[in-house]
Amino acid sequence: MIKNSTTDIEDLIALMAKLPGLGPRSARRAVLHLIRKRALLLTPLAETMSEVAATARECLNCGNVGTGDLCTICEDMTRENGELCVVEDVSDLWAMERAGVFKGRYHVLGGTLSALDAVGPEELRIPRLVDRVQAEQVNEVILALNATIDGQTTAHYIADQLSGQVRLTSLAQGVPIGGELDYLDEGTITAALRARKDI
């Protein structure tokens, strides 16, 4: 109901409402907050966004996002240690990097195989993964796919493709650190019990 010269503000609200996790109400709240913190937040955000819009692109090697043809991880020669961690998505790569424990390189599939959504191996950089395993000196492929049906189906397919060529591993399944048994689902408890270890 606010017209004409305030259209920019309305446009901004409409665009913000398209972000995941924000609806119309929280978009309005965010826009008011932005207008109030113009110098501190709105202007830097506008500048950083156009910077990212101009420079962000997918790494040609692994599918991570970065600002060059190769991402910083693929460019970093110290990370060429023969370990390749396969993840579904860039957000999973970021999660692995936050843990800070993996020192090798990544391969981002960009999703999971899905017959329903007609996502086949070609859509998922799986041929590129097979190429990389042969071209780079990879000894171990760690399948860090999500523990969902689609994730596990994709892991099985990749394991088939690479079997015999390289050591294949997957992340351990079990009780999360800090997790309470009472709050865990039966599947996790079953997996943790089956994979129990001597102390």
Next chain:
Amino acid sequence: MIKNSTTDIEDLIALMAKLPGLGPRSARRAVLHLIRKRALLLTPLAETMSEVAATARECLNCGNVGTGDLCTICEDMTRENGELCVVEDVSDLWAMERAGVFKGRYHVLGGTLSALDAVGPEELRIPRLVDRVQAEQVNEVILALNATIDGQTTAHYIADQLSGQVRLTSLAQGVPIGGELDYLDEGTITAALRARKDI
């Protein structure tokens, strides 16, 4: 843990995480979404943001946000009907406008009186409200403040300042449209019962 040339992406995540309703996790998710929808979302968002950053300002008359010295409502002569609706915040003004039922003008206080936070009448455009009531031909001041302690304290203070000069009204309190009694608090039910009407 992602370095150097991806700093822009990290900066963008850090800035997005400062928005109300977004934390670090949802900011990362939003940024990945933005990078994927670059042409459709990221570029238009960056442009609209810098447009709004350059033009948005407070209406000198009522405190609404707009892109000129006066907001569209204050510029619209058809809305000079002698009714002035006092709201705490621009978001409350927007909520009133969405209802589309009020045809007069607004006065945005910019908060509520608060002894704890040292917010006095001077910080709240209350002197400006008293001036407007005298300068503009206002017959009725509608106090549409939130039904909180601070909101009601502010309403009482304004009523004191304007008493005798103009008709003062406040929004009715009662059962929300579509509300179920079972889910309402005792205060609302008490207010609704006291203000009961003949059918």
